[in-house]
Amino acid sequence: MGRFIVRRFLWMLVVLLLLSFLTFVLQRAVPGGPFDREKALPAVTVEMLNEKYGLDKSFWEQYALFLYNVAVPRVMRIGPFSFEIQADLASELDQKVISPALREQFQKNGRPLSEQARIEVKQAGSQWSIVDKDSNRRYTIRREEQALKVSGQDPDPSNSVMERYLVSIPLGGGWHFRWINLGPSLQLKERSVAEIIQQNLPVSFQLGVLALAIAVVIGMPMGILAALRQNTIWDYLGMSVAIFGVSVPVIAMGPILQYIFGVLLQWLPPTGWGAKPPFIAGLFPRDYTWDGFWKFTLMPAFALGIGNSAIIARLTRASLLQVIREDYIRTARAKGLSERVVILRHALRNSLIPVVTILGPMFAAVVTGTFVTEQIFGIPGLGRYFITSITNRDHTVIMGTVLLYAVFLILANLVVDITYAWLDPRIRYE
Structure with a gap:
């Protein structure tokens, strides 16, 4: 297993290198530059900005400088x-x-x-x-x-926990090990990409984790019940709810929830986010009280998670129906095992492999920011920066958020592969 993880880590570096190159090419293949406006800036100003940010250099010089800033560590005194x-x-x-x-x-x-x-x-x-x-x-x-x-x-770049572990590691005596310099934003004045990620990723991460938890808690039991009660009212009801969840996007579900729970009943605030920095380990809130966290997160997390719960429910049902028809399930029943043991210990465990497969990319997608959910509920997450950076041609923010999503996706898939070996002992990584 250790050798497998090392190999996957090395492949991750290769994937990130190829992805950064492809993103770099596509950014510069699009007509226009980061300083193009409807009202054009003076040519002298554009020239000065290009020189300041190194955009006047050749493509290969710019890419080499980017790789140097991101990949080459340096030790400096602070x-x-x-x-x-x-x-x-x-x-x-x-x-x-x-x-x-x-x-x-x-x-x-x-x-x-x-x-x-x-x-x-x-x-x-x-x-x-x-x-x-x-x-x-x-x-x-x-x-x-x-x-x-x-x-x-x-x-001191290590005033925040997030930057201390991801960008700068204090070595003592004023010396710091600095790494992963994503550069400044080309559109947001006096803000670096690391700063944007540090300030907004924790909110997206908290929302995404809670939404994924809601999706699993709702989706898996609904799929299991539908499979065990196939062609009954429970099956039809569960799959109808799943179809509804898939069919109604967040852009429609969000305003409905806001109107019911925020305007009519006034149980929950329609917009805003309660958790404030500093966060534990740079990601997790310190205050889990109702007024400090939960009343702000339940509605957007449910709106984001209900669609994913529908996907999980349908996948769980299909996988479990296939597994319970296998020979080893009939053998387990023939041995006199109770139906509960057969389902929980044998059928369910083996049926989870397709579900775990989808959880990897689903996790990476929801924890790195969801633009629509954040816009509807007024959440200061990372998703809106990614979308606006594309429309504004903010190359450094685009590159930073793309690489961040790729890291989350690769690590999530690594966890999925490790989980495979736990779910199915026949799977071994040598």
């Missing part, structure tokens, strides 16, 4: 720092000019200034500050005898 620069740069600081000489001094001390860096004069001739929004650093500069002393604090 915390307070200070260094000295030449005193004759004071006149340039007074004039708020970032000259090549000033840039060279900062570059030499490992703190390069970006194009967004701006000088603020606190006291002419003796005290200044430089704010660099691109690197999220603020430098304080003071005149000290024969030199100018620069001091500041590097931003």
